[in-house]
Amino acid sequence: MYRDGVFGRVPAVPADFATLEARAKEVSTPRAWAYVAGGAGEGRTMRNNRAAFDRWAIVPRMAHGNTTRDLSLDLLGSRLPAPVLLAPVGAGALMGEDSDLKIARGAAANGIPYVFSNQGCNAMEDTAAEMGETPRWVQLYWSTDEGLVDSMLARAEAIGAGALVVTLDTTLLGWRPMDLNIGSLPFSQGLGIAQYTSDPRFAEIVRERIAAAAGAAKESTEVTLGAIKTLLAMTRNHPGAFLENLRSPVPRAAVETFLDIYSNPGLSWDHLATLRERTQLPVVLKGILHPHDAKRAFDSGVDAIVVSNHGGRQVDNAIASLDALVTIREAVGDDPTVLLDSGIRTGADVFTALALGANAVLLGRPHMYGLAIAGAQGVAEVVANVIAELDLTMALSGTADLASITRECVVPNPSA
Structure with missing residues (x-):
């Protein structure tokens, strides 16, 4: 980026989140911005997510002698170059035509998985074709029609999905004033289905x-x-x-x-128990916030969970995902695979999440903002920036690999 600056070239997307968000808002329609940037109720859960990161401070160590870092990890059978995945975001075409295809290209450019949205704007088969050999996961909203559930499972297997991500926290849409105030539901216009x-x-x-x-x-x-x-x-x-x-x-x-x-308000653990008979894919449950739910999920045999409050879009004033991560990791121990979603904005955030017990994180709004600004290139640059900052944070903090990022790397922030 500095080398390009010598020739008068600047990045397609800003390197800091505040400018990224502001630029994305400039190029988005009011309807698109309400859906992607909006949250539940008064927006307190979104603020809780960010405040939770502010309550922790990274403690760099000096004279460590490390000159290289290894950001790679094994995750549900795939070797990934970095502990970052792109989260599923519905109705992405609000931010750019053929949104899922462009997001897939941006993810593949960095070799990281994209979790195909169940409410996507491109069919999963077409999106998979953009990924090449890069791992792809598939999100599932549990329909009231069980035949449709089975059909989605079969299609996910057919495109070589690395995992099935069942979203638990959206059996009903949350109270979203930014959408409600303009009477906008993308799905009612055939967008995102x-x-x-x-x-x-x-x-x-x-x-x-x-x-x-x-x-x-x-x-x-x-x-x-x-x-x-x-x-x-x-x-x-x-x-x-x-x-x-x-x-x-x-x-x-x-x-x-x-x-x-599209979604089943009666979704229960009994429904989830049928998955082992219906698919061979690794099963990930997304939307877990309580340690008892986390323990029940792993006791039932799921392969991983995503600690998530849906980016603050479902319940106003819900617990921050990062706070929930701490209690859940303490409850389930070190071995289970636990991912974090909601509130991740920077590479330093990824570092903090890993230190507090996440195996990897899902990036949501930032990559959508990159999509709005510069399409597939914008997605790719947002992802590359987050990974680059994680790499630099590791270098400057004395951690040579992901296993070195432990609870000792962070402390409660005395100034928070």
């Missing part, structure tokens, strides 16, 4: 719904400019030719079907 419209079982459900409606009394629909715009958006976002979709009931039926069945 590509995993469904590309699924054979979902297509079957839609056909059944259309057939059942054919003999029913017609609903009267209020015709407004907004309703027309929504219909056009559904038509445009649905696979296939625009004019053909415009004459078809399928795009609208697909959206209505998705909204009815």
